[in-house]
Amino acid sequence: MIEGISIQEILTVTSILFFIGIYGFITRKNLISILISVELIWNASVVNFVVINKYLFPDALQGVIFSIFVIAVAAAESALAVSIIVNIYRQLTSVEVKDVETMKY
Amino acid sequence: MIVFAIASVTSRKMLRSVIYLLFVLIGIAGIFFLIDYNFLAAIQLTIYAGGIIVLLIFSVLLVHHIEMELEIAKTTKQLLTGSLCLIGLVIFLITIYSYDFKEVKNHLTTSTVDIGTKLLSYGPGGFILPFEVISVLLLAIMIGAIIIAKGSKPSNKNNSSI
Numbered sequence: 276m277i278e279g280i281s282i283q284e285i286l287t288v289t290s291i292l293f294f295i296g297i298y299g300f301i302t303r304k305n306l307i308s309i310l311i312s313v314e315l316i317w318n319a320s321v322v323n324f325v326v327i328n329k330y331l332f333p334d335a336l337q338g339v340i341f342s343i344f345v346i347a348v349a350a351a352e353s354a355l356a357v358s359i360i361v362n363i364y365r366q367l368t369s370v371e372v373k374d375v376e377t378m379k380y
Numbered sequence: 381m382i383v384f385a386i387a388s389v390t391s392r393k394m395l396r397s398v399i400y401l402l403f404v405l406i407g408i409a410g411i412f413f414l415i416d417y418n419f420l421a422a423i424q425l426t427i428y429a430g431g432i433i434v435l436l437i438f439s440v441l442l443v444h445h446i447e448m449e450l451e452i453a454k455t456t457k458q459l460l461t462g463s464l465c466l467i468g469l470v471i472f473l474i475t476i477y478s479y480d481f482k483e484v485k486n487h488l489t490t491s492t493v494d495i496g497t498k499l500l501s502y503g504p505g506g507f508i509l510p511f512e513v514i515s516v517l518l519l520a521i522m523i524g525a526i527i528i529a530k531g532s533k534p535s536n537k538n539n540s541s542i
Contacts, residue, residue, distance in 0.1 A: 282481050285411070290472040292385055292404075294465040299389030301461045307440055311401050312389055314432065318408050329415045333486040336498045339420060340507050343499075346427055347514050351521040353432050357439045358529035364443045 282330040293319035381407035
């Protein structure tokens with residue numbers, strides 16, 4: 276644990292990060308910006324896992340391993356999302372959300 | 381870190397917001413270093429800062445003209461969403477500060493060996509099954525991403541502008 280920093284302070288930082296991600300997810304109108312906001316939300320949850328593991332149960336390792344899995348799934352998801360975005364751009368020449376309105380073209 | 385996070389969701393230039401996201405990720409890796417999880421910080425730096433950011437920058441450069449400014453949401457919608465997020469944040473903070481965490485004073489350093497043996501152990505509490513599942517998932521994602529990005533021929537309607 277970090278000397279002089281309590282768990283509440285780190286949880287405050289991560290919840291601020293989480294809500295910034297939600298704000299961006301709702302207000303941005305671009306697929307790549309939405310992907311960036313989702314990355315912020317993933318990161319806030321990963322830091323929560325790790326910090327709670329370290330501060331409350333320092334002998335256990337479950338938080339670390341779960342966050343490794345979360346990072347792997349996030350990497351997979353963003354790779355897939357980027358390929359979908361490139362494909363959409365090829366079909367529609369746009370990555371704005373408002374242009375992607377049908378699931379079947 | 382917070383400033384960069386706000387900048388990355390409000391910046392109107394695509395490439396800049398990706399770079400701000402990079403700074404946020406490096407800050408999170410700094411938190412991991414501070415609480416002595418060196419392996420996790422290395423993972424964060426390589427996968428996020430190395431992999432995902434490069435992927436995002438490539439997609440931005442493929443898809444966008446750099447000078448183009450994004451259109452942003454209406455001010456009322458922004459205010460509404462911002463106030464809703466603030467309410468949620470306040471609820472979170474009240475919950476966090478009213479709960480009594482039992483902190484354990486420790487200075488343990490988790491070595492990579494511990495994580496590796498835990499990840500591959502068959503015994504109770506071992507994580508061999510999720511490990512295998514996630515390796516299959518990554519293979520499937522790789523094939524799927526290649527197939528999707530290869531795609532079919534672009535539709536005739538937009539052919540001229542590509």
